[in-house]
Amino acid sequence: MTNYQTPTVETYTALERAFDHFNAALFENRLSPVMFTLTRKRGAHGYFWAEQFANKDEALGRTHEIALNPQTMDRSIEAVLSTLVHEMTHLEQEQYGKPGKNGHHNMEWAGLMMRVGLTPTDTGVEGGKMTGRKVTHTIDEGGPFQVAMNDLMPFDIPYFTKPQAKGEKKIHLSKVKHTCPSCDFKAWAKQGANLMCGNCNEHMEGEF
Numbered sequence: 001m002t003n004y005q006t007p008t009v010e011t012y013t014a015l016e017r018a019f020d021h022f023n024a025a026l027f028e029n030r031l032s033p034v035m036f037t038l039t040r041k042r043g044a045h046g047y048f049w050a051e052q053f054a055n056k057d058e059a060l061g062r063t064h065e066i067a068l069n070p071q072t073m074d075r076s077i078e079a080v081l082s083t084l085v086h087e088m089t090h091l092e093q094e095q096y097g098k099p100g101k102n103g104h105h106n107m108e109w110a111g112l113m114m115r116v117g118l119t120p121t122d123t124g125v126e127g128g129k130m131t132g133r134k135v136t137h138t139i140d141e142g143g144p145f146q147v148a149m150n151d152l153m154p155f156d157i158p159y160f161t162k163p164q165a166k167g168e169k170k171i172h173l174s175k176v177k178h179t180c181p182s183c184d185f186k187a188w189a190k191q192g193a194n195l196m197c198g199n200c201n202e203h204m205e206g207e208f
């Protein structure tokens with residue numbers, strides 16, 4: 001029997017493991033738990049959004065969100081994890097500092113980034129502006145992030161959004177494959193559809 005995990009469990013367990021590791025290695029375990037989401041946001045590898053989730057028990061308060069973009073998670077694991085830590089510095093500033101208004105990356109945040117071994121840049125390469133509305137980062141060679149990441153290895157988050165190939169016929173997720181048991185002819189229809197093979201006059205078996 002294999003230790004199979006569903007895609008959901010494997011992905012979110014990995015995110016929790018990475019968060020806990022970097023929280024201990026880079027943030028002295030000062031960061032509160034967050035709600036992880038995978039969200040397709042054009043032009044962003046991820047984002048932090050303060051107090052986006054509320055518990056039905058009002059006494060438990062609100063929870064911050066860290067999102068990663070599955071459309072860019074086919075990058076190297078180092079790049080994906082650096083995005084996670086980038087967003088964790090926003091969480092650190094939200095809890096202990098003074099975030100810029102309307103998503104502005106200010107110098108306080110830039111200092112937090114450099115402390116963990118990520119250098120802010122608005123161009124994606126060394127030497128760019130460290131502050132502004134849209135700022136990414138470079139990874140400091142041998143810096144705290146890289147050392148902490150190496151301590152986490154082996155590690156991976158294998159799932160990402162795979163773009164549809166040009167010319168590939170899109171199959172609606174509401175449809176499943178049905179196969180003729182005699183000639184292996186295939187057709188797609190709603191799950192539970194009663195299909196007959198026109199070649200063999202056999203009932204076609206649907207996937208579940």
